[in-house]
Amino acid sequence: MKPWKRNLSNFLDLRSELKKTVHTEMILNRHNVRQSQRFNFTFTQEKITTHEFFYKLLHEYSPEQTEYKRCSIVGNGGILNGSKCGYEIDKADFVIRCNAPPIGRFKEDAGVKSNITTVNPSIIVNRYGRAKNKGQQSRLIKDMKEYNNYIWFPSFAAKWIYDLSIKLNKLLNKNLKSVTFVHGNPNHFREIKDYWSKKHMHKLLSTGFYITTASLLFCKEVHLYGFWPFASDLHNRSTPYHYFEDLKLSKASHAFDSEFDKLLSLHKDGVLQLHVDDC
Template sequence: MGMVRQRGLLVCVGAVTCLLGIYILCLSTQWPPFLTPPKSLHSPAANFTSSKESPNRPKVPKQNPDPPQNIPASKTKTDPKLPKPAPNQVLDLSKSSSRSESDKTRIKPPKAAGPPESPFIGDSYMEDDVPRKTNCLSNIQSRIKTSGFGGQFLEWIPVLQGAKHVSPEEYERLRQYPGTHGWRNLDYKTLAGTLSVLNGSANLQMLDDWESRRNGTECSRCAVVGNGGILKGSRRGREIDGHHYVFRTNGAVIKGFEEDVGTRTTHYIFSTNTMMNSMRSYAGAGYRGPPVSPETRYVFLPDHDRDYLLMKAAATHTQVERGPERNKDPTKYFGQKVSAEKLKMFHPDFIRYLRNRFLRSNALNTKYKDLYRPSTGASMLLAALHTCDQVSAYGFMTPDFQRYSDHYFDSTYHQVGFFINHDLRMELTLWQQLHKAGLLQLYMRR
C-alpha cells in the first residue's frame, strides 16, 4: 500500500509540473484574454520642455498655445509647457501677521497640459538676438538656467523694442493684448511713428555704454533702487553709487537722502502716468521730475499711447502732439540735452512674459485682469536680472515691510497700500526666492 501511494503522489506532481510548463509557454507567446500588456506611463511632466535651450531648437514648435495671426514662423517662439518651481523656491510667509488667503499665491507658470491658453495670456513671444555686452562667465542669465527658475526663463526674449520690431504682421499679433502687454490701445500710425526714432543699437541695449564703464572688469554690476521705507537710515548711498549702473523708478527723490540712496541714476524706469502722478503726489517731498544727468537713460514702460507720444516728442525735441500731455515740452522732464540715443522702451512681449511666468497673479482670474501688471519697480528689477551680470536690490519689500513707511522720503509713517493693479505680496515672495537662489542680493534690515 505504501508503494502504491508513493507512486500516485509522484504521478500527481509530474502532472502539475507539465501543466505549469504548458501555461508558462502560453504566456511567453500570447497574452491571455483576461490580461493586457502594461501601458507606458504618460503624464504632463513627460512633455516639459527642457530648461536649457537646444542648439537645434526650431523657430516655432509644433504646438503653440496661442498662435499669432499671420506672423512669419521665424519671428516667434513659445515654450507652452513649463515645469513648476522647485519646492525649495517657495517662501513660507505663514508667520507674517499680514498674511491672508490671497498671500498663498505662488509663481504659477502656464499649465503643462490641457486646453490651449486663453488668448488673453499669450505665452508666445518674438525672438530677439541682441548680443551680450559683457564677457562675464558667472552672469545671472547662465546661472538662472540651472536654478529653480530655469523653466520660466527665456534668454531670447526681447527686453526693449525699436524700429526693427514694427510690421503690420507684428501689429496684428500684439494688438490683441491690452495695456503694457501689447498694442491694443495704440493705432499703427502712432506706433510706427514712435518706434521709427528708436533705430540705433543703443535703443535696444540696456547697457549700451558698457565699454566706457567696465574699467577693466568683466561683469556688470547693477544697483536697482526702489522707493521703499526700508532705505530710510540705511546709509547705503555710497554702496549704491559704487555699482556700474544705478536703476531708479517713479518718485525717486534724491536731494536730502543721498546718504541712504546715493546720487547717481543711469536708468530711470517709468510710465508717463506714473511719472506724472509722482510729480503731483511727491512734490512736497522734493520730487520735481526724473533725474537728469549726462549718464541717465530713460526707459519707458508703455501703458497707453501717451507713452509713445511723449517718447517721440522727446526724441525729436518737439511738443507732444495730443493726449493728456498735449503741447508739453519734453525737455521739461528729461533736460535740454536729451536725445533719441538716451531713450528706450520695454517690449510688450517682455512685460507680458514677466506677468505670465514670474508674477502670474490670481488677479488674472478676476474682472480686473486688464488692469493687472507687474509694478514698475518689479519690471525694473526683472529687466536688470535679464541684462546685468550681478544685481543688488535696495528699497524693495521684505517680509517685515510693516515696520517701515511706504517710502523712504515720507515725513510721517504711511502704511503700504495694496491695489488690484499690482500683486505686491507676490512680488515680495519672488524677491525672497531670487535672493535665496543667489540670483540677486536683496537688502534686508538685520
C-alpha cells in the first residue's frame, strides 16, 4: 500500500530482456503473414497452412505497432465493484479488456473505453453456443456492440477454434462497423510462454497475464485493474470472482496465485502499477 513510483530503469531492463525472446507481433496482419503459411496450433499437435481467403481477412495495420504512453489493462475481478475506477481506466491512451466483459452498465467502476477486447473460445461456446443459430448470432452481435476498435481471438489455439474464428470474423465483418476482428499470433503467445517458463512459470498463462506481458513491449506505462485472485479485498470485504456476476473463485487451469505474485513483484519494482483498491 506504499505510494507507487515508476522505475524507468527496471522497466527498460525488463523490456530489453523480453525482446531477446519475443520477436513476433501479437496480432497477425498482412505484413507478418504470407498468403500460404504453415502454423502450429498452440494446444494440439495439428498444423495448418493458411490460404488466400484467410490472408484477405487480415488487416494492414496492427495496433501494437504504435507505442502508447499510458495503457490500462482491465481484468474482470470483483475487486472493481464499487471502486469508481472507470474514469481512471478510460483516461489511458490505450485500453485492453480481457474476455469480453459487459461494460455499459458498469461504467463508473470499469469504464467503457476499449481499444482491444480479448474473447476466449470458451465464451463463444458457453455464452453463445458457438453461434450456431440466428438467435445466438444476434445475441453475440448485440453484445459485441459494447466495444470499439479491435476484437482479439486466439484463432490458432486448436483446429476447431480456427474454424470458429473464420466464422466469427465473417459474422462480425458483415454486421458490425465499430469493431475489427483480429487473429492472435500463436508464435507470439509461444514466445511469451517460453519467456515465463524460464522464470519457472510452467502452467498455461491466463489471457490477462499474457496480454499484460505483451503490453510491456508497446506501452510506456502499464496500469492493471481488476486483477485480484482472492475471495476478499484489502478491507476484508467479500469479493466475487467477476465484477459483473456473483461467482465465487474456483479452481482453474491457470496459476492465478503465481501470476499475481509476479505482478505484485513487478509493481514493487516500478515496472507496472497494480491497482487493488478504490480509485
